[in-house]
Amino acid sequence: GILLSMAALSTTQVRGANLIVNGDFETGTFFGWTEADQAGGIGSWYLSTPGANSPLSGYPTAPNALGSSFYAESDQYGAGCHILLQSFTLASPTTLTLSYQMFVNSQDGSYDTGTLDYTVSSNEFGQVDLLTGTATPFSTAPADIVQTFYSGNDSQASNPNPYTTYSYTLNNLAAGTYQLRFAEVDNQSFFQMGVDNVSLVAVPEPTTLALVGLSGLSLLLFRRQRK
DSSP: OOHHHHHHHHHHHHHHOOOSSTOOOOOOSSSTOOEEOTTTTOEEEEEEEEOOOTTTTOOOOOOOOOOSOEEEEEEEESSSEEEEEEEESSSEEEEEEEHHHHHEEETTTOOOOOOOTTSSSBBBBBEEEETTEEEEEETOOOOGGGEEEEEEEGGGOOOOOOOOEEEEEEEEEEEEEEEEEEEEEEEEOEEEEEEEEEEEOOOOOHHHHHEEEEHHHHHHHHHHHHO
């Protein structure tokens, strides 16, 4: 029993903590996150309770069995572009698992121009990206985007859409600083983007796990020999 507990503890330590601070928003604040709104636009990101109507426009949203008291939601009563992002730093090349829950409710369908600028005609979509550490919040320059995980919106016919759980493996990401961005732009109608349970965790290296297992086996054999 002791040996198994030690091995489990070692595996947990190798996996590491969530690199995203306050990814479930249960502080009741945006602690750890940076929120940015394009100048001249209307609306922002807000904290809401899963299943409650959107805070400004009053549209219904789906409940979340995996959520707790709070989640982040964009809302507005006029055109705008709204960004929620958080930076993190890797000291060495690392394989990471990114996961989050999200819904994207456009009340007028998707008009994806690929530009996070509400002054561009017919522009309404949500996007999730991994950015370089030097990228500005609204940038869509290819050199600033390491990877795009989502772009568009969920089915308008299914509003309010349920939360979808997304999971990605980021293989051997180079050392350096990055930014995880949740973004939406809207200039057609009301638009709600909900985000919860954001997690970014290092994946244990197979060689490291093998060493943990071998160490435990060696300890067990040593004890048996002493007996």
